[in-house]
Amino acid sequence: MNGLLTRASxxxxxxxxxxxxxxxxxxADTKQPPHPEKESVLPRKNYDTARLxxxxxxxxxxxxxQGTLTTLGAxxxxxxxxxxxTLHVRWPSAATNSQSILAATPELGTLLPNLxxxxxxxxxxxxxxxxxxxxERSLRVNLAQLQKLPYRDSLFDCQTILDLKxxxxxxxxxxxxxxxxxxxxxxxxxxxxxxxxxxATFQPQTNYRWPKSGNHPNPCLRxxxxxxxxxxxxxxxxxxxxxxxxxxxxxxxxxxxxxxELKRWDFLVGTADPFIVLPSFMVGKSSGQxxxxxxxxxxxxxxxxxxxxxxxxxxxxxxEASLRLCRAIDPASGADRRPVSRPEVTYxxxxxxxxxxxxxxxYAHWASxxxxxxKELGGTETSDWQEWTSLEKPWxxxxxxxxxxxxxxxxxxxxxxxxxNPADSIPASPTSILPSPATNR
Numbered sequence: 001m002n003g004l005l006t007r008a009s010x011x012x013x014x015x016x017x018x019x020x021x022x023x024x025x026x027x028a029d030t031k032q033p034p035h036p037e038k039e040s041v042l043p044r045k046n047y048d049t050a051r052l053x054x055x056x057x058x059x060x061x062x063x064x065x066q067g068t069l070t071t072l073g074a075x076x077x078x079x080x081x082x083x084x085x086t087l088h089v090r091w092p093s094a095a096t097n098s099q100s101i102l103a104a105t106p107e108l109g110t111l112l113p114n115l116x117x118x119x120x121x122x123x124x125x126x127x128x129x130x131x132x133x134x135x136e137r138s139l140r141v142n143l144a145q146l147q148k149l150p151y152r153d154s155l156f157d158c159q160t161i162l163d164l165k166x167x168x169x170x171x172x173x174x175x176x177x178x179x180x181x182x183x184x185x186x187x188x189x190x191x192x193x194x195x196x197x198x199x200a201t202f203q204p205q206t207n208y209r210w211p212k213s214g215n216h217p218n219p220c221l222r223x224x225x226x227x228x229x230x231x232x233x234x235x236x237x238x239x240x241x242x243x244x245x246x247x248x249x250x251x252x253x254x255x256x257x258x259x260x261e262l263k264r265w266d267f268l269v270g271t272a273d274p275f276i277v278l279p280s281f282m283v284g285k286s287s288g289q290x291x292x293x294x295x296x297x298x299x300x301x302x303x304x305x306x307x308x309x310x311x312x313x314x315x316x317x318x319x320e321a322s323l324r325l326c327r328a329i330d331p332a333s334g335a336d337r338r339p340v341s342r343p344e345v346t347y348x349x350x351x352x353x354x355x356x357x358x359x360x361x362x363y364a365h366w367a368s369x370x371x372x373x374x375k376e377l378g379g380t381e382t383s384d385w386q387e388w389t390s391l392e393k394p395w396x397x398x399x400x401x402x403x404x405x406x407x408x409x410x411x412x413x414x415x416x417x418x419x420x421n422p423a424d425s426i427p428a429s430p431t432s433i434l435p436s437p438a439t440n441r
Contacts, residue, residue: 056152087143089136094128095160095177104159104177104344107302114378118164125161125174127282127289134281134315150317153179158318159343163288164377171376174290176347178319180300180340182326182333183277184270185311187262189221190214191360192393193272196323199335204258207283207292208275208310209265210358216395218262228255266360268310270323272391273361275310276347277320283312293354297370297379299346300329300339304379305386306363306370309349319345328386348377363388 067074074080095101098116102109109115135155142148159177166172184196187204190213196202197220204220212218231252235245268275276296284291290309298305298321305325313320323333330339350373367388375381 056149085143087139087149089139089155091132092156094124094162096122096124096162101160101177104342105299105346108299108346110380111299111302111304111383112377112379117167118378119162121167122162122164122175125163127279128158128161130281131158131161131279131315131318134279135317138316153341154317157181157343161318166377169376171373172288172351173373173377174347174349174351176318176349178343178345178347179338180326180329180345181317181320181338182270182323182335183275183311183313183320184323184335186267186269186273186322187218187220188266188269189216189218189262190266191269191272192216192395193269193391195219195269196271196335202335204267205261205265206268206275206311208308208358209261209267210360212264212266218266221259221262224255224259224262228252228259231255268322268361272324273310273322274305274307274325274328274363274366274386274388275322276307276325276349277311277313277322278309278349279315279318280312281315282318283309288351290349290351291354293356293358295350295353295366295369295373297348297374298325299348300344303384303386304370304374305329306367306388308354308366319343319347324388324391348374363390 067080069077069080095104096119098109098119101115101119112118139149157179160175162175164173164175182199184199185203186206187195204218204224231248234240235248235252240248276298278290282289292309292312294309296307296309298307305328307321307325310322323335326333326339330337333339353369353373355369367385371385374383
């Protein structure tokens with residue numbers, strides 16, 4: 001693809017023959033293969049076509065022709081009532097010059113005055129065409145399930161991916177312009193942090209991790225172990241079909257591995273740590289690609305946000321950051337609300353800058369390294385930087401349990417206001433690891 005306009009068009013037939021309540025059936029004398037494939041049939045229900053195809057330019061028409069079969073024959077003929085859907089996509093070209101890049105992020109002209117010079121020796125990253133190829137693959141897989149088609153701004157989420165290199169000091173950077181989706185993943189047993197598990201795709205782990213050192217269990221461990229116990233009981237019931245048993249066994253193996261990781265490692269936390277996410281195929285797969293832990297500078301609306309590359313995501317979308325970073329841009333950001341829907345966010349990822357071994361986030365050190373790398377790239381020293389502070393809270397002190405009174409000693413009467421019952425000293429509403437509903441829009 002490499003910047004050239006291409007067009008992906010393909011056809012999927014969704015068939016529903018008129019019979020009874022709207023189901024279809026082939027003639028009884030039709031020979032069937034041993035394991036026939038299921039036809040794509042639209043269920044009998046109301047469809048709001050305008051909402052179903054939100055973001056798509058939808059053209060509709062009805063074509064009728066006279067057939068030779070009687071009504072009884074037409075009922076059993078699947079081709080007598082069908083929908084022919086062809087999805088046309090015209091992929092965009094990558095932005096490779098100052099004019100197109102500044103059209104998305106105008107403030108770069110002031111923040112990075114040597115941008116034209118950097119672009120002279122730049123090259124379009126092969127990851128740009130790789131991203132479009134994976135998007136097309138995803139469209140082909142999901143077209144039969146219309147509700148899974150992405151919105152227009154999610155499909156066209158990337159303006160460019162460039163490999164830049166400073167002509168004098170050799171500093172390399174992966175330059176990405178894209179939208180910003182929200183990532184809420186991650187959990188940590190050693191830091192007392194709120195986590196947000198409201199996202200349907202929440203994972204308790206991130207690829208950036210370090211050995212666990214404290215005694216507090218991971219906040220997601222109990223739920224994982226409860227699910228493990230439930231699956232073991234279900235698998236031992238003896239009432240499962242072979243298909244269900246295979247599916248539950250696969251989930252069981254995954255949960256066992258997850259539980260072991262939660263016991264061994266601490267992870268970044270989406271609600272608390274500033275990090276970005278790249279598609280997995282763009283991370284550490286070839287020489288020169290970024291790696292987990294590499295430093296990154298995110299530029300939004302003229303402000304610079306220090307971060308690290310903390311996790312990997314699906315290959316068919318780009319432009320993702322932790323909830324902490326997203327809420328610094330738009331406080332209303334949440335699992336279902338992104339802060340920026342246009343590809344105007346600039347992500348500068350500096351390959352080869354990760355510091356190992358990984359450890360508990362040190363925001364001051366991260367900011368210092370990002371500022372140094374920004375200067376090496378030629379960025380202005382008067383830029384407006386986000387200052388990160390820790391959201392960690394001290395662990396609550398356990399309430400001491402009074403010693404029992406000696407045997408035979410009288411027990412003094414107490415008023416309700418001076419009760420010695422240990423239960424009375426426990427807070428009525430213990431701190432939850434989940435944020436309040438009002439903060440998750």
